[in-house]
Amino acid sequence: MASGAGIAWLLFADQSVSLLPFLRRDVTWQAVQQRGVWRVGLDPSFPPFELLDATGAPVGYDVALAQALAETWGVRAEIVAVGFDSLPDTLKAGRIDSIVSAYPYDERLTQDFLFSTPYFDAGLRIAVPVSSTIRTLSELTGQRVGVEWGSVGDMVGRRLQREGAEINLSPFETPDELIAALLEDRSLDAIFIDNVSLRQAQAAGQPLAAIDAPLESIPYVIVMPRRAAELQNRVETSLQLLKTRGDLANLENQWFGHQANKEGAQ
Amino acid sequence: MRRWRYDAGVNMLRDRRRLSLLLLVGLLLALVGVWVWRLYLPDVVLGPQQTVQTTNPKVGIHTRLTDEVEEWKIKRTLEMVREMGAPWSVEYFPWAYIEEAPGRYNWVHADQVVAHANRQGLTLIARLGFVPAWARPKDTTPLYLDEERFADFGRFAATFAERYRGKVSYVILWNEPNLALEWGYAAPDAAKYTALLRTAYPLIKAAAPEVHVLAGALAPTLAPPGSEFGVNDLVFLQAMYDAGAAAYFDILAIHAYGWHFEPDSPPDPAVVNFRRSELLRDIMVRNGDEATPAIITEGGWNDHPRWTRAVRPAQRIAYTLRAYDIALQEWPWLDALCLWVFRFPWDQNSYQDYFTFVRTDFEPKPIYTEVQRYTHELTR
Numbered sequence: 028m029a030s031g032a033g034i035a036w037l038l039f040a041d042q043s044v045s046l047l048p049f050l051r052r053d054v055t056w057q058a059v060q061q062r063g064v065w066r067v068g069l070d071p072s073f074p075p076f077e078l079l080d081a082t083g084a085p086v087g088y089d090v091a092l093a094q095a096l097a098e099t100w101g102v103r104a105e106i107v108a109v110g111f112d113s114l115p116d117t118l119k120a121g122r123i124d125s126i127v128s129a130y131p132y133d134e135r136l137t138q139d140f141l142f143s144t145p146y147f148d149a150g151l152r153i154a155v156p157v158s159s160t161i162r163t164l165s166e167l168t169g170q171r172v173g174v175e176w177g178s179v180g181d182m183v184g185r186r187l188q189r190e191g192a193e194i195n196l197s198p199f200e201t202p203d204e205l206i207a208a209l210l211e212d213r214s215l216d217a218i219f220i221d222n223v224s225l226r227q228a229q230a231a232g233q234p235l236a237a238i239d240a241p242l243e244s245i246p247y248v249i250v251m252p253r254r255a256a257e258l259q260n261r262v263e264t265s266l267q268l269l270k271t272r273g274d275l276a277n278l279e280n281q282w283f284g285h286q287a288n289k290e291g292a293q
Numbered sequence: 294m295r296r297w298r299y300d301a302g303v304n305m306l307r308d309r310r311r312l313s314l315l316l317l318v319g320l321l322l323a324l325v326g327v328w329v330w331r332l333y334l335p336d337v338v339l340g341p342q343q344t345v346q347t348t349n350p351k352v353g354i355h356t357r358l359t360d361e362v363e364e365w366k367i368k369r370t371l372e373m374v375r376e377m378g379a380p381w382s383v384e385y386f387p388w389a390y391i392e393e394a395p396g397r398y399n400w401v402h403a404d405q406v407v408a409h410a411n412r413q414g415l416t417l418i419a420r421l422g423f424v425p426a427w428a429r430p431k432d433t434t435p436l437y438l439d440e441e442r443f444a445d446f447g448r449f450a451a452t453f454a455e456r457y458r459g460k461v462s463y464v465i466l467w468n469e470p471n472l473a474l475e476w477g478y479a480a481p482d483a484a485k486y487t488a489l490l491r492t493a494y495p496l497i498k499a500a501a502p503e504v505h506v507l508a509g510a511l512a513p514t515l516a517p518p519g520s521e522f523g524v525n526d527l528v529f530l531q532a533m534y535d536a537g538a539a540a541y542f543d544i545l546a547i548h549a550y551g552w553h554f555e556p557d558s559p560p561d562p563a564v565v566n567f568r569r570s571e572l573l574r575d576i577m578v579r580n581g582d583e584a585t586p587a588i589i590t591e592g593g594w595n596d597h598p599r600w601t602r603a604v605r606p607a608q609r610i611a612y613t614l615r616a617y618d619i620a621l622q623e624w625p626w627l628d629a630l631c632l633w634v635f636r637f638p639w640d641q642n643s644y645q646d647y648f649t650f651v652r653t654d655f656e657p658k659p660i661y662t663e664v665q666r667y668t669h670e671l672t673r
Contacts, residue, residue, distance in 0.1 A: 111644065129599075131642040132642075133640075135639065175606060177605075177609060177663070178596070178659075181659045182656060198607075221598050223598060223599065
């Protein structure tokens, strides 16, 4: 009995502590290599990360990221459109090899899946004009801070006020009005804004700078099957490569600027 | 001198042993005391009887306490619902969680939810569904139910109604029966759902005649004919009437999501919007069922920053308040408007989190504050 349990532990224990890693086969990675195709699941209803173009084909930051990663392995990324809520079950069922879908890290899923390091943080940032001397949250005391009415930024601003922060909150109906009040009307000293909207504004040429740590963090990660340790290693290595080469920054500029331009044209 | 030192040392050692023994006994007694206290005293007191203060008696919300294991969080959730000015609350009571084996019930969690909802002065609508493993074939999902098991479900619903007589006066039978997903991927069939109503309704009425039975709760969908995923809700409701469902429910449950349309966007069979509810109402009237009221048991808007079916947070607030106004002023056939969803026990890490009014840590979102302001205005 004890020896059976011991063997099971050796075979199935976490990769980092397993004594016999050579006995563990990453069937997901093997299948990707044999197929020459990395099947990536995403929900194309989440611009600029994933959306459908005029022909109905999925495009976006995550699609481009998946293609760039696959290219480093000499395979092709095949995009599989799956509803967001069904992505984990689809991965568990082996219908896809990974999820690349603006998927927030979820510690409750670590028993079922492996995660990459975050490739984007969509959380809440403090933004100021690039010419501003404000550099930290504490320097907002007595300052005028804009938020989008009803947003997470609004909620955090109200909470900071309840906790004693002496900031003067001003609500605006849209992120565009918020940014205009900061940069054009000069009626604000800082704004609380989600990082995607901020990056889109920056890509559109708005002179905005993010300061201090995110007020709230929403790290997006790539999700893989629990036993796909080799795939996880490959993803990590390639993410680092793309980061070092500046490819990730280029993708952000391409897709955040693309979306900002598209919205501006409407 | 040396002898004295020896005796003193022995005595000190004895004293230390006695002290240690006393401490050990004291610790054991304290542990037993804590155990007895935990056994006989409730962790969370119900508190005084409350009533909901509101200017709109139709305001409601769907809570999500199903997997909320800590009683203080159940209490806090329902307190905050009352403080928001919502007299109505919908909550899910999974059959599988309660009837663990045929005839063997675990009411602990359900009792807590019902007791706290009652104490906060809320009118609770209980949604019943989720099939225990013993009532379905192996390798089926907990939403799968064969017709030969309808009586088991009916008996559970009747037992539930009887247990909570005077405390829960509304029960919803099943959820979104026009979707394959909600039948464990079996084809949705209005006649089959009507058969379920025909089985469960008389059992509930025999146990608690005053309980209102809600049916429908159809998913608003534009699924084309023959879709494997679902049946258009307007088509499904008519098929329910055709199958004779009218005699087996007291109130129609409606799901009214607005997606990215404003609440005054006109009803259109080709569009999923808030006023699609009026099309369902038209079907009720056309079938001679105008005396039967309706309750919206799910609905509302989502304010995720990028989800394609979401609206901006400011729009969500304005649309939500307008929807509550429509319910009060324009829809006399509607008893309550219960929007999805008050709070989740944990973050969903998806667009679902942007349906909530309160975060998992009980941080009120601005929409909560605005609805509270709306329900507490002195003059409207």
